[in-house]
Amino acid sequence: MPAIPNDYSERVYAGVLGKLIGVYLGRPFEGWTYERIMEELGPINFYVNERHDVALRSHHLVVTDDDVSGTFAFPRALADHGFPKRLTSEQVGNTWLNYLVEDRSILWWGGIGNSTEHTAYLRLKSGVPAPRSGSSELNGKTVAEQIGAQIFIDGWAMVSPGNPDQAVWLAEQAARVSHDGEAVHAAKLLAAMEAQAFVERDVQKLLDVGLGFVPRDALIRRVVEDVREWHAGDNGHDWERTRALIAQRYGYDKFPGNCHVIPNHALVILATLYGEGSFQEAMRIANTAGWDTDCNAGNVGCLFGIRTGLAGLDAGPDFRAPIADRMYISSADGGGSITDAVIEAQSLIGSGYTLAEAPPPAPAKNGARFNFNFPGSLQGFCSKAGSPAELHQVEIRNVPGHSRTGERSLAIGYRRLAPGRVARVATPTFFDKDVFTMPIYQLLACPTLYSGQTVECRLEADGSSGTVAVRLYASVYDERDELKQIYGETREIVPGGQAVLTWRVPDTGGYPVFGIGLQIEARDPLGVDGTIYLDYLTWHGAPEMVLKRPDNNLSTMWKHAWVNNVSQFQTRWEGLRITSGESTGFIAQGTRDWKDYRATSEIVPLLADQWGLAARLQGCERYYALMFDRTDGGRVRLIKKIHDETILATDRFAWQFDQKYEVALQVDGDKIEAYVAGKKLFAVRDTGELLLSGGGVGLIVDTGSISTQAVHVTAPISAS
Incomplete structure (x- = not known):
């Protein structure tokens, strides 16, 4: 080798x-x-x-x-x-x-x-x-x-x-x-x-x-x-x-x-x-x-x-x-759809070391999503444009130094930043409406950042910079599919100062987060010149949110946040209704960063051979799911699917069409628990060779239709 x-x-x-x-x-x-x-x-x-x-x-x-x-x-x-x-x-x-x-x-x-x-x-x-x-x-x-x-x-x-x-x-x-x-x-x-x-x-x-x-x-x-x-x-x-x-x-x-x-x-x-x-x-x-x-x-x-x-x-x-x-x-x-050259290179590099049976290098900056550790890397960050009366243009460069655990950082330079104006830099966490005009190839993607997750970044100020106020912010779609900004707490950074900002993304009401970034505002009444260095930006933790139709079909971007693998995905009536003809289909949201969480939904089987709720979904053929079918008068199964299906637990369950069932699936490490109407049906540990360690939530239906108002995602309930 x-x-x-x-x-x-x-x-x-x-x-x-x-x-x-x-x-x-x-x-x-x-x-x-x-x-x-x-x-x-x-x-x-x-x-x-x-x-x-x-x-x-x-x-x-x-x-x-x-x-x-x-x-x-x-x-x-x-x-x-x-x-x-x-x-x-x-x-x-x-x-x-x-x-x-x-x-x-x-x-x-x-x-x-x-x-x-x-x-x-x-x-x-x-x-x-x-x-x-x-x-x-x-x-x-x-x-x-x-x-x-x-x-x-x-x-x-x-x-x-x-x-x-x-x-x-x-x-x-x-x-x-x-x-x-x-x-x-x-x-x-x-x-x-x-x-x-x-x-x-x-x-x-x-x-x-x-x-x-x-x-x-x-x-x-x-x-x-x-x-x-x-x-x-x-x-x-x-x-x-x-x-x-x-x-x-x-x-x-x-x-x-x-x-x-x-x-x-x-x-x-x-x-x-x-x-x-x-x-x-x-x-x-x-x-x-x-x-x-x-x-x-x-x-x-x-x-x-x-x-x-x-x-x-x-x-x-x-x-x-x-x-x-x-x-x-x-x-x-x-x-994994909204990504960048650094993230994909890191994945290939890890695979290369594994295949060579060599110890891989430690993840850059403790595995931060945006680490800027490669020379010239920007990872999608750019200066955000806007009204000249409000937004101030900045220069963004990848530079050596100004990192606590890495080699490089993102320099955000500004000149004559006046009071009352702000400078913003951000990177996408989802796609914009312009994507629908791209020819030939459709983009299926989920947001990479969700309500309830904690964003963290580390900053350094140049020694010659004036005092500035900084805060994290996110751009979120609204009922008109326009972007609005939501903000974390403001911190002041003095010349030569450092700061670690943390912010738990608040409830966005079911609307997707389009981008995450940093806002800089002058504190000196005469304006400031200077540079803020972004060492890293990342997020962690289970989401806390409700995936739902957030308004009366005024907007559409929230619907595009679902991966659509069904023949019909309708939002006119119950909120979420999906149909798959003569095969298994699903809609899904979430990322492989979602490790341990609980998903709950009140699902109505309208007509289906089988249906259920999935967790740690990583595509069409990789997930855990609580599935209901018509075998022997009605059956419920906890399954693990990695191309082939493994039944982790099963029992009789005489479910009916047109009835509402509160279904919950909790994944916590190698432990998977399943509930109906608050009653625990199964609690198993996945001791198989390939553990699905992370992934999104999904609604699954085979040859038929199901509906629900929402899917709730929370941290695991430890006392369950």
Whole structure:
């Protein structure tokens, strides 16, 4: 097992950023030809999402995209399956079934025989396990050899630093869930290159390593050899000539399907060779060359991020500040959807150490969600705009020092901050209404912060700063889906002073929290200049709240805070009514930060084969639940579902349609308790190999409908 490189963590972060930058650069003109790009946009040197001189798909920069969601969701298979020595394709397929919400999350849902991934999902759903779900034998060569397997390999490489054998195994198992043939060869080659890039910078040597995992008769091998030959023929000086040769021999017109892997793999190799040691040049080539630009640039960006590190990313135009680390991973585990490059890098880094059987580094700043410990990291924080008469603009920078337990902090600088005006910086904990105008890919997400949780941050004031008042604040949606601010207590910080702020988020009345941040106000009547350093910001504790319809259907953002995995989610009558036809569905809220809590709801089964209340829900196929069904005249079961279902306890219970049942489920460590009408039915301990340690709450129904007014979430009742 290769040793973990000393700079592993920073290179993973750079790889994650490289992937994001590449995807965000290429997304607005995905599918365009080189000729069209040159005619309408010219060489791609920076983000073009706000260009007004061409009809682009969207003005959004940070977008929901399968290239991002799949790349970072699917490697969760490692932790979800207990980090097996040899993760299997079937286990990755089960991970698909857990995180995918059909027609809504992660994938392009283009239909069977049209979208390779949708086709594979339908196979998995029907009971066909991976790798057969992605086989050419079942789906045909055209469907099996599209680009998707190549798109999703980066995570498998980043958990395998200097270990291409492991990266290739993982990438192949994952690729065969949906793909076969040349698509798998391409995925293996790139995974090997990215894994080896942690310890080797030479592109030619990386290609040799990648080709070592590709059969000699594979077309992918011939593609790589041709592009290398063309590159050598012009001494690496004329990428446009080589691109034209690729189009002539391997163009889109030579291969069937929507987005075949061969043409795009050729462009990935093109950008890799001609980019040499420059991240910026590789991005320019990968995006200007055309075809599947976001996919190709995403893979190239990750490879070059790993190769060149943060210094390479920062050697040209500032690609990092506009995105501020932000990313979306739309999935059935909605609490992990609003995330950032630091959080996802930390997850991959932890997996890499576990697979290497090496002790991982201690969590940065005791595991604070926003720790700013990577150079340049912003984790979504930005200056909040508003009325010039009220809000004062600030400058935000990641700087060394000013941290009690870490290495870096977020510097919030302000000049001439006058009395009566305030400066605000914040980061999203949910999405805004603008997200509904993003094309193609839907965003399923829950807020990451809830009423009853305690927010904490640590601050330092620059020695030359004037005295300022600071307080935590949150932006919360209201009945008009507008944002209003709620505040914690005010503290004064003198020049050179320090403070730890804590604030228990109050009851928001069922409305979701959109963002969390810091407000700064001058105390000097002449105004102040200065800098406040944010060491970290985090939160903890069980939520204390009521999830309900907060008004008479005046607002909608509260409804979007639920992950919707049912055929109908209606709020007109009882408050929450869900319907699932001929299968099990759910709505859910919460995050894996929710460890120990009690969920209670008065549920009416209107018509259903089975129904219930879930806790520690982590997707479609990972949760505890108290379930009621019609077996033997009525039955209640306490179950644990991790793909397969385990019955922890069961008893007869003659429930009836149209009757209201007060159901409660409490999770506290490994102890699970279930109640109906205040009576304890079950109290068990989960002694299984895989404990579900955290997750949200859910309402579940199978082939029918249930309704409720609300779901109450509180801390566990210890005397129960």
